[in-house]
Amino acid sequence: MLNPPLLxxxxxxxxxxxxxxxxxxxRSVGFRCLITRQAANEVGHLRDTTEGETRVTPVDLADHVQxxxxxxxxxxxxxxxxxxxxxxxxxDGEASTIAVAIKRGIPLATDDRKARRLSAERGLALPIGxxxxxxxxCEAQALDHAHVSHLIQRITSRASFQAPRGDSDLKWWNDHxxxxxxxxx
Amino acid sequence: MPDDIQGPAGHSASLALRLRxxxxxxxxxxxxxxAELGVSRPLLIAIEKGTREASPQELVRLAEIYRTSxxxxxxxxxxxxxxxxxxxxxxSADQRDTDDLSLAVxxxxxxxxxxxxxxxxxxxxxxxxPEPVRTFAVLDARRAEDLATExxxxxxxxxxxxxxxxxxxxxxxxxxxxxxxxxxxxxxxxVIADALGGCVAVNSHHPNERQRWTLAHEYAHYLAxxxxxxxxxLSYLRQPGSEYFADAFAANFLMPRSGLSRRFHExxxxxxxxxxxxxxxxxxxTYGVSLQALSGRLEDLGxxxxxxxxxxxxxxxxxxxxxxxxxxxxxxxxxxxxxLHYRLLAAQLxxxxxxxxxxxxxxxxxxxxxARRAYAELTQTADVASDGSPEIFDLSEAAG
Numbered sequence: 001m002l003n004p005p006l007l008x009x010x011x012x013x014x015x016x017x018x019x020x021x022x023x024x025x026x027r028s029v030g031f032r033c034l035i036t037r038q039a040a041n042e043v044g045h046l047r048d049t050t051e052g053e054t055r056v057t058p059v060d061l062a063d064h065v066q067x068x069x070x071x072x073x074x075x076x077x078x079x080x081x082x083x084x085x086x087x088x089x090x091x092d093g094e095a096s097t098i099a100v101a102i103k104r105g106i107p108l109a110t111d112d113r114k115a116r117r118l119s120a121e122r123g124l125a126l127p128i129g130x131x132x133x134x135x136x137x138c139e140a141q142a143l144d145h146a147h148v149s150h151l152i153q154r155i156t157s158r159a160s161f162q163a164p165r166g167d168s169d170l171k172w173w174n175d176h177x178x179x180x181x182x183x184x185x
Numbered sequence: 186m187p188d189d190i191q192g193p194a195g196h197s198a199s200l201a202l203r204l205r206x207x208x209x210x211x212x213x214x215x216x217x218x219x220a221e222l223g224v225s226r227p228l229l230i231a232i233e234k235g236t237r238e239a240s241p242q243e244l245v246r247l248a249e250i251y252r253t254s255x256x257x258x259x260x261x262x263x264x265x266x267x268x269x270x271x272x273x274x275x276x277s278a279d280q281r282d283t284d285d286l287s288l289a290v291x292x293x294x295x296x297x298x299x300x301x302x303x304x305x306x307x308x309x310x311x312x313x314x315p316e317p318v319r320t321f322a323v324l325d326a327r328r329a330e331d332l333a334t335e336x337x338x339x340x341x342x343x344x345x346x347x348x349x350x351x352x353x354x355x356x357x358x359x360x361x362x363x364x365x366x367x368x369x370x371x372x373x374x375x376v377i378a379d380a381l382g383g384c385v386a387v388n389s390h391h392p393n394e395r396q397r398w399t400l401a402h403e404y405a406h407y408l409a410x411x412x413x414x415x416x417x418x419l420s421y422l423r424q425p426g427s428e429y430f431a432d433a434f435a436a437n438f439l440m441p442r443s444g445l446s447r448r449f450h451e452x453x454x455x456x457x458x459x460x461x462x463x464x465x466x467x468x469x470x471t472y473g474v475s476l477q478a479l480s481g482r483l484e485d486l487g488x489x490x491x492x493x494x495x496x497x498x499x500x501x502x503x504x505x506x507x508x509x510x511x512x513x514x515x516x517x518x519x520x521x522x523x524x525l526h527y528r529l530l531a532a533q534l535x536x537x538x539x540x541x542x543x544x545x546x547x548x549x550x551x552x553x554x555x556a557r558r559a560y561a562e563l564t565q566t567a568d569v570a571s572d573g574s575p576e577i578f579d580l581s582e583a584a585g
Contacts (some may be wrong), residue, residue: 011542014553042543044552077242085239088259089542092248095256113538160557 006031009110010042018159039093039184101178201235207251268294271414285368313359324430344444373399376414383407394475405434453580469515476504
């Protein structure tokens with residue numbers, strides 16, 4: 001049976017791509033991950049540091065689409081007016097993602113405060129965040145502490161992601177920070 | 186920020202102006218844009234005049250055609266098109282580098298638009314205490330020196346070097362300093378944008394010392410003849426009096442007579458009363474100017490013989506190499522592309538959840554990860570508040 005869909009915004013998408021391998025994560029979390037074309041255009045680049053040199057790494061979502069990690073979707077005509085209305089409040093990626101979530105009744109994944117506030121104002125269920133998605137993946141795969149730390153390290157260093165303070169899984173995230181595994185604070 | 190939902194109809198005049206500006210920036214004629222959109226030219230003209238509202242589908246398509254974001258087209262305030270208009274007369278006077286310069290002016294206009302949008306969202310004013318324009322019957326070197334001294338006194342700078350020149354001009358004077366890639370022979374641009382005040386673009390390809398000189402030069406335009414846009418060219422050709430005045434102001438503001446003379450004599454005394462090239466390199470570093478600028482200033486003040494710079498040049502004296510050998514670091518303060526207040530304002534709005542992470546990235550002209558890295562940098566250092574006071578930003582409520 002097909003997994004239920006989940007709409008990812010650009011910020012969550014780049015975090016999952018940074019975690020690598022993203023297709024395994026996407027399969028394990030129990031969702032079919034959808035990204036609007038507008039959000040896909042905003043994903044940008046990762047930063048990889050080797051021997052002190054930071055390199056800009058382009059993200060080719062087409063590869064991930066081919067590997068069944070994500071599905072890029074286009075808005076249908078019925079969704080355009082709401083998209084335009086929301087684009088006067090947020091960027092095109094968030095506007096299109098929230099518009100599709102509302103019109104198709106699909107749950108949303110975003111860490112963005114403004115996007116979360118706007119989706120709440122529009123009656124959407126509380127969005128899922130990066131930390132929760134990663135936790136679900138780690139638990140589904142029964143990854144040990146070292147593997148989880150390594151995964152978090154990749155997201156933190158390659159995507160410069162900082163878990164939001166109010167995240168419901170923040171403690172789990174902090175407990176698996178690389179410094180925590182070494183007994184650090 | 187008020188989050189009341191406004192469709193395009195709520196601000197159709199702005200939208201019409203933005204659609205027109207976006208088409209012009211994309212280089213399309215009305216006929217070409219109409220053909221791409223699949224409508225008649227009169228209909229597109231009506232949309233651009235605001236007499237016929239664009240449908241949501243048309244807006245999405247126009248954003249695609251003009252390669253801009255929909256959210257930018259929907260900003261409620263009109264774009265600062267006056268910037269481009271003020272430059273057009275100046276640019277058309279000299280056909281060389283017109284195309285590159287037009288692109289740079291467009292870029293400056295976009296940055297100004299972004300700044301105005303950040304101010305609109307935050308409901309704040311830009312920093313600085315705007316000074317009334319000074320009028321001079323004659324723009325000569327003596328008046329340039331008087332004005333530079335007056336400004337230094339007003340800003341409490343004494344007669345020492347101004348290491349934090351950009352910060353002083355942005356926070357105290359109220360100039361908006363952007364560092365943009367300009368054509369190589371263009372040092373800087375100056376224009377007044379009504380709601381933003383004096384805007385300066387400095388060439389990102391030029392060395393820091395030259396950028397500092399350009400900043401001081403454009404500052405003179407702001408003080409003495411801000412009514413017209415200025416394009417500052419690197420040129421040995423005959424220049425208008427206002428350019429000589431601006432250069433004289435820059436020399437006096439960056440290297441005030443009394444302070445420079447005192448330091449020069451002190452160094453000379455410790456060098457057995459000799460004036461050595463390394464001494465000049467050290468002084469140039471102290472004032473954050475090029476060796477050429479320093480030599481010219483010392484020659485003008487009669488402290489070294491006329492033609493000193495020429496003699497150094499003939500001997501192929503390498504001032505940068507000499508500075509490195511003396512362990513003198515290059516001043517590095519003009520490198521950020523955007524004004525400090527602009528960057529802090531964007532970071533504050535993002536931290537407060539008033540703009541999305543992607544909007545924050547757009548304002549900083551980077552991508553999402555670039556914005557996250559910039560945010561970490563901006564929020565980990567002691568910085569300056571919107572009123573110019575030092576402040577440690579506490580952005581502990583920041584979203585991820």
